[in-house]
Amino acid sequence: xNIGKSVVIKGELNGSxxxxxxxxxEGKIEIKDHSLTIGSNGKIKxxxxxxxxxxxxxxxxxxxxxxxxxxxxxxxVDGDIVSPRVAIAEGAHFRxxxxxxxxxxxxxxxxxxxxxxxxxxxxxxxxxQPTVR
Amino acid sequence: xxxxxxxxxxxxxxxxxxxGGTDGLIKPTKVLTRFLAGLxxxxxxxxxxxxxxxxxxxxxxxxxxxxxxxxxxxxxxxERHVSQSKIAELPDFFxxxxxxxxxxxxxxxxxxxxxYLERAAADRLARQLTRVLQPGGVLLAFFSTADxxxxxxxTYTRHVVxxxxxLEYRPYKAARAKQRPLLNRDIQRLFEPLRVTENFLLKxxxxxxxxxxxxxxxxxxxxxxxxxx
Numbered sequence: 001x002n003i004g005k006s007v008v009i010k011g012e013l014n015g016s017x018x019x020x021x022x023x024x025x026e027g028k029i030e031i032k033d034h035s036l037t038i039g040s041n042g043k044i045k046x047x048x049x050x051x052x053x054x055x056x057x058x059x060x061x062x063x064x065x066x067x068x069x070x071x072x073x074x075x076x077v078d079g080d081i082v083s084p085r086v087a088i089a090e091g092a093h094f095r096x097x098x099x100x101x102x103x104x105x106x107x108x109x110x111x112x113x114x115x116x117x118x119x120x121x122x123x124x125x126x127x128x129q130p131t132v133r
Numbered sequence: 134x135x136x137x138x139x140x141x142x143x144x145x146x147x148x149x150x151x152x153g154g155t156d157g158l159i160k161p162t163k164v165l166t167r168f169l170a171g172l173x174x175x176x177x178x179x180x181x182x183x184x185x186x187x188x189x190x191x192x193x194x195x196x197x198x199x200x201x202x203x204x205x206x207x208x209x210x211x212e213r214h215v216s217q218s219k220i221a222e223l224p225d226f227f228x229x230x231x232x233x234x235x236x237x238x239x240x241x242x243x244x245x246x247x248x249y250l251e252r253a254a255a256d257r258l259a260r261q262l263t264r265v266l267q268p269g270g271v272l273l274a275f276f277s278t279a280d281x282x283x284x285x286x287x288t289y290t291r292h293v294v295x296x297x298x299x300l301e302y303r304p305y306k307a308a309r310a311k312q313r314p315l316l317n318r319d320i321q322r323l324f325e326p327l328r329v330t331e332n333f334l335l336k337x338x339x340x341x342x343x344x345x346x347x348x349x350x351x352x353x354x355x356x357x358x359x360x361x362x
Binding site: 085086087088089090092093094095096097098099100101 | 187191
C-alpha cells in the first residue's frame with residue numbers, strides 16, 4: 001500500500017501489510033509484522049514499530065524494528081533505533097542511538113530522547129519505546 | 134564496507150569520489166584493541182561516537198562488540214558554526230551539547246575531532262566528555278603532531294574499522310582546517326582527571342591516546358564514627 005506525497009496523517013497508523021509512505025505522518029506508526037518504506041518524499045515525525053524499515057526520506061522519532069533498519073543514501077533519521085540489524089549508507093544522516101542487542105518491542109518504558117530532534121517527536125499519549133535492559 | 138560502497142562495487146563503479154565513499158588508506162592502529170578491552174569491563178557498554186556515522190562501524194560496535202551506540206557527529210556542528218561565522222560560540226555550544234547524564238557512557242570515540250578545535254572549545258568539550266564517562270570508562274582520541282599545512286582543501290576523516298587492529302582513513306571535504314597541534318602535556322591536562330593509559334606516536338605524525346577515568350575512590354563519610362565519640 002502507498003501513502004502518496006500529498007497525504008498528511010496526524011495520529012496513529014496501524015496496518016497488517018507492507019507500506020510505503022511518501023507523505024507526512026505525525027504520531028505513531030505500527031505495522032509490526034510488515035515492512036515499512038519511507039520514500040524520498042516521506043516525512044515522518046513519529047515513533048515507528050515495524051518488522052523492517054527502509055528510510056529514503058526523513059524520520060524524526062524513535063524506531064523499533066524486529067528485523068532490520070536500513071537508512072539509504074539521502075535518508076535521514078533523528079532518533080533512537082532498536083533493531084538486531086542496522087545498515088546505514090554513506091551519505092545518510094543519522095543522529096541518535098543504535099541498540100542491536102535489545103529485542104525490539106519487548107517492553108515499554110519511555111527512553112530518554114537521544115537528540116533534540118527525537119525529543120520533539122515524543123508527543124503526549126504516544127506509546128513509549130521498549131525499555132532499556 | 135558500507136552499503137553505498139557495496140552497491141557501487143556491484144555496479145562495477147571504479148570512479149567513486151572521495152566525498153562519496155572511495156576506499157581510503159588502511160593503517161594499523163595500536164590503541165583500538167585496548168579500547169575494546171576497556172569496554173569489556175562493562176556488562177552493557179554504551180559507546181559515544183563523535184565522528185560521522187559509518188554504517189560498518191555501527192555493525193561492528195553494535196553487533197560484534199555488543200555496544201549501544203550514541204552517534205553525535207561533531208564535525209557537522211563545526212561545519213555549521215563555520216558556515217554561520219559563529220566559530221567563537223563553539224565553546225558555549227559544547228557546554229550544552231550532550232544530553233547524556235553524568236557517568237553513563239562506557240567508552241568515547243573522539244577520533245581526531247580535537248585537531249579541529251581551538252583551545253577554549255577543546256577545553257569545554259573535554260570537560261563534557263569527562264563528565265559523561267563512567268568511572269573505569271575509556272576514551273580514544275587521535276592528535277596530529279604535525280603543524281597544520283595551509284591546505285586549500287581541508288578535510289575531515291571518516292575512521293572506518295576494518296578489524297580490531299586496522300582502520301581505514303577516508304577523507305572528506307571540510308570547511309575548517311586542522312588547528313595547531315596540542316603538546317603532549319596539554320593533552321594530559323585537557324582531560325584531567327582522566328589518566329593516559331596508552332600513548333602511541335605513529336610514523337604518520339599522529340598520536341593515538343587512550344584515556345581511562347579512574348574508578349571512584351571510596352566515599353569518606355561526612356562524620357566518621359571516631360568523630361562522633
